[in-house]
Amino acid sequence: MAVCPACIGLPDMPAPQDVLRSDVLRRIELSLPTIHCAACISGVESRLQRLVEIKGARVNLSRKRVSITVEDTPGVEARLIDMLTSWGYPAKELDSATLARDHMDKTGLYLLARIGVAGFAAMNVMLLSVSVWSGAEAVTRDFLHWISAIIALPTVVFTGMPFFKNAWVALRVGRLNMDVPISLALVLASGVSLAETIEGGPHAYFDAALSLTFFLLIGRYLDHRTRIAARSAAVELAALEVHKVERITKDGARETVPMDAVRNADLIAVAAGARIPLDGVVHKGHSELDPSMLTGETMPEVIGPGMKAVAGMLNLTGPLIIKATAMGEETLLMQITRLVEAAENSKNTYTSLAEKAAQIYAPLVHILAALAFLAWGFYSNDWRLAVNIAAAVLIITCPCALGLAVPAVLTAASGRLFRAGVLLKEGVALERLAEVDTVVFDKGGTLTTGKPRLINGSEIATADMEIALAMALGSAHPMAKAIREFGTRHGIVAADLTEITETPGMGTQALWKGQEIRLGRAAWCGVEAGDISQTASWLRIGARAVRVLLFEDTLRPEAAGTIAALHAAGLEVRMLSGDIILPVQTMATRLGIKNWIAGATPADKVGELNDLARAGRKVLMVGDGLNDAAALAGAHVSIALASAMDASRSAADLILISDDLSQVTHSLMIARRAKRRILENFTIAALYNLIAVPIALLGFATPLIAALAMSGSSITVSLNALRLGRKL
Amino acid sequence: MNILVLLIPISISLGALGLWAFFWSLRNNQYDDMDGHANRILSERYEDAPEDQD
Numbered sequence: 103m104a105v106c107p108a109c110i111g112l113p114d115m116p117a118p119q120d121v122l123r124s125d126v127l128r129r130i131e132l133s134l135p136t137i138h139c140a141a142c143i144s145g146v147e148s149r150l151q152r153l154v155e156i157k158g159a160r161v162n163l164s165r166k167r168v169s170i171t172v173e174d175t176p177g178v179e180a181r182l183i184d185m186l187t188s189w190g191y192p193a194k195e196l197d198s199a200t201l202a203r204d205h206m207d208k209t210g211l212y213l214l215a216r217i218g219v220a221g222f223a224a225m226n227v228m229l230l231s232v233s234v235w236s237g238a239e240a241v242t243r244d245f246l247h248w249i250s251a252i253i254a255l256p257t258v259v260f261t262g263m264p265f266f267k268n269a270w271v272a273l274r275v276g277r278l279n280m281d282v283p284i285s286l287a288l289v290l291a292s293g294v295s296l297a298e299t300i301e302g303g304p305h306a307y308f309d310a311a312l313s314l315t316f317f318l319l320i321g322r323y324l325d326h327r328t329r330i331a332a333r334s335a336a337v338e339l340a341a342l343e344v345h346k347v348e349r350i351t352k353d354g355a356r357e358t359v360p361m362d363a364v365r366n367a368d369l370i371a372v373a374a375g376a377r378i379p380l381d382g383v384v385h386k387g388h389s390e391l392d393p394s395m396l397t398g399e400t401m402p403e404v405i406g407p408g409m410k411a412v413a414g415m416l417n418l419t420g421p422l423i424i425k426a427t428a429m430g431e432e433t434l435l436m437q438i439t440r441l442v443e444a445a446e447n448s449k450n451t452y453t454s455l456a457e458k459a460a461q462i463y464a465p466l467v468h469i470l471a472a473l474a475f476l477a478w479g480f481y482s483n484d485w486r487l488a489v490n491i492a493a494a495v496l497i498i499t500c501p502c503a504l505g506l507a508v509p510a511v512l513t514a515a516s517g518r519l520f521r522a523g524v525l526l527k528e529g530v531a532l533e534r535l536a537e538v539d540t541v542v543f544d545k546g547g548t549l550t551t552g553k554p555r556l557i558n559g560s561e562i563a564t565a566d567m568e569i570a571l572a573m574a575l576g577s578a579h580p581m582a583k584a585i586r587e588f589g590t591r592h593g594i595v596a597a598d599l600t601e602i603t604e605t606p607g608m609g610t611q612a613l614w615k616g617q618e619i620r621l622g623r624a625a626w627c628g629v630e631a632g633d634i635s636q637t638a639s640w641l642r643i644g645a646r647a648v649r650v651l652l653f654e655d656t657l658r659p660e661a662a663g664t665i666a667a668l669h670a671a672g673l674e675v676r677m678l679s680g681d682i683i684l685p686v687q688t689m690a691t692r693l694g695i696k697n698w699i700a701g702a703t704p705a706d707k708v709g710e711l712n713d714l715a716r717a718g719r720k721v722l723m724v725g726d727g728l729n730d731a732a733a734l735a736g737a738h739v740s741i742a743l744a745s746a747m748d749a750s751r752s753a754a755d756l757i758l759i760s761d762d763l764s765q766v767t768h769s770l771m772i773a774r775r776a777k778r779r780i781l782e783n784f785t786i787a788a789l790y791n792l793i794a795v796p797i798a799l800l801g802f803a804t805p806l807i808a809a810l811a812m813s814g815s816s817i818t819v820s821l822n823a824l825r826l827g828r829k830l
Numbered sequence: 831m832n833i834l835v836l837l838i839p840i841s842i843s844l845g846a847l848g849l850w851a852f853f854w855s856l857r858n859n860q861y862d863d864m865d866g867h868a869n870r871i872l873s874e875r876y877e878d879a880p881e882d883q884d
Contacts, residue, residue, distance in 0.1 A: 226841065
């Protein structure tokens with residue numbers, strides 16, 4: 103079997119273990135982000151199928167998922183995930199309830215089936231028409247027309263449905279959209295051609311009507327697929343967060359239950375390093391909570407029994423047991439949701455380029471056709487000829503460029519973005535992105551990684567750092583990790599300490615050569631925090647003076663380059679942070695951002711964006727925290743990081759799946775290019791119409807010319823759109 | 831021109847055959863995992879029947 107070079111050296115299958123058995127079967131979906139070749143497929147499938155409790159396993163390589171039918175026993179998902187990870191395929195559970203919302207793509211099949219029928223009919227009728235154009239006469243011509251009619255009429259009814267329905271919806275409320283001229287052209291062309299066929303006339307437009315539907319359906323399908331692809335990717339991101347909590351039952355046992363099953367006053371266990379799942383009051387345990395996702399502040403809060411824990415905060419040091427309190431209206435999440443809704447409602451509705459074009463185009467086409475009909479009718483008094491010419495005008499002016507070119511450009515652009523790790527949720531957002539002149543960044547988690555970094559380690563005596571490092575070794579606290587990282591980078595060897603104990607929420611203590619060492623909060627070391635207003639840790643060695651270790655948030659490596667590139671592109675960059683002044687100021691100075699606001703609440707952020715919008719700015723908001731959600735929803739266009747909270751991701755227009763900020767500049771460039779390409783396509787289509795419409799108005803548009811003009815313009819604009827997918 | 835009576839039905843029915851094949855493939859989720867199918871042919875493991883998918 104062909105072995106992919108990247109897969110050589112994967113561990114062998116371990117010996118089968120004793121497993122629990124059950125009669126109930128269950129379907130589990132796991133995400134396998136690293137699978138990529140034939141060996142991966144059979145590696146996963148055949149190993150899984152060898153396990154007794156597994157009834158079936160099927161890999162989907164396109165979606166990078168495996169669907170497993172397994173006997174339902176407690177903890178089966180965790181065991182499967184461990185097993186797959188040990189085989190070299192890191193797995194993540196996908197929430198089946200969330201995935202179920204991503205139901206089968208019925209509309210896609212509906213459109214695809216119609217494309218198939220329209221394509222089939224158009225080919226056949228075109229073939230018959232070629233015979234007519236090459237000189238078939240009299241009975242033969244009528245015969246060919248009749249066969250064309252038999253194929254074309256049912257096809258137009260079946261495949262034109264999506265257009266007829268949309269046109270009817272628009273007409274009922276007295277509006278014109280693109281589908282009105284399309285439907286009119288289809289109906290008129292079929293009707294006129296049928297009349298010609300019955301009368302034995304020379305001109306039938308069946309082929310034009312069918313290729314028109316064929317091209318337009320392709321455009322409609324591309325449009326739909328872009329939206330579906332983005333939606334299912336977004337659903338997959340959401341499904342990676344499994345909404346389950348560990349509840350403590352009355353007899354003290356722990357059970358894993360879905361979040362919806364939690365009632366008020368239930369006791370929930372939160373491990374160190376996990377996010378607080380819901381609002382509550384600490385029942386037992388001490389710890390520190392990192393509120394940066396909620397407020398943007400990086401300073402951890404100490405928490406103990408009786409204090410409030412807010413959903414979304416990260417539990418840093420000790421395990422906690424939380425008593426769930428009022429869910430619903432009063433939670434912070436609900437307040438944020440209300441802000442998001444308000445921001446979305448106040449946002450100006452954006453008219454897409456295609457809609458703008460259609461608003462000018464549709465009335466123009468109708469007036470032209472009507473004028474042609476009346477002028478020819480009165481001039482020649484031959485009303486049959488007049489209808490014929492009106493139909494030809496409608497066919498030739500039919501908005502293929504609008505219907506096919508815009509979706510083709512947006513599909514090509516969103517495909518490019520997706521390969522670069524950017525998820526575009528809606529094609530129109532790309533047009534808005536192209537207009538942006540101001541970029542507003544959030545600080546914590548967006549420009550920074552949210553992980554602290556020790557900044558004054560070099561100013562502290564090496565002997566003291568050795569002790570600090572030894573203290574930090576056993577702890578999972580982010581600051582302890584920062585000290586360890588500093589130690590590795592500067593080759594510091596840990597001192598020899600004994601009796602290290604950690605008190606969650608306070609710090610660590612130990613013995614060194616008979617002296618008591620303490621590392622942690624100021625109070626833990628018996629001093630006042632004083633005027634230190636940034637994240638800090640205190641180190642006391644015996645009776646010696648207390649050392650202060652200062653930390654700051656680590657800047658993302660690509661942040662400075664991104665900001666510089668945005669400045670170079672002539673955009674104004676601003677920073678809006680919920681953090682306190684000092685760290686925000688430091689960061690802004692380092693990145694060269696002149697405009698910054700610190701201590702902004704979620705409402706402040708929305709207010710600031712509204713002010714900018716009123717000043718005529720088109721703002722791109724880039725953020726990740728829950729406190730950014732409303733701002734993301736209210737901005738002209740917004741980008742969230744994949745590591746962002748669920749609410750923020752769903753509020754944003756684009757998601758950086760790779761969490762790579764440099765893609766912000768890249769996306770902006772693609773958006774501008776896409777917009778230019780759309781406008782180019784409109785120009786091409788307009789040029790075609792400038793040439794073809796006079797021909798039709800003068801009555802020279804034979805079915806052959808109509809077919810050539812229409813197919814020619816459709817193919818040119820599609821090819822022009824596809825250029826975007828290739829080079830940049 | 832009598833030959834048309836024969837040729838046109840033949841060409842149309844061939845086209846209809848293609849259309850039927852397209853519909854069949856749509857209904858059987860043949861487009862569900864394009865990358866997977868492209869890779870599966872490289873596998874030596876014999877699959878007597880693909881597992882049903884919904």
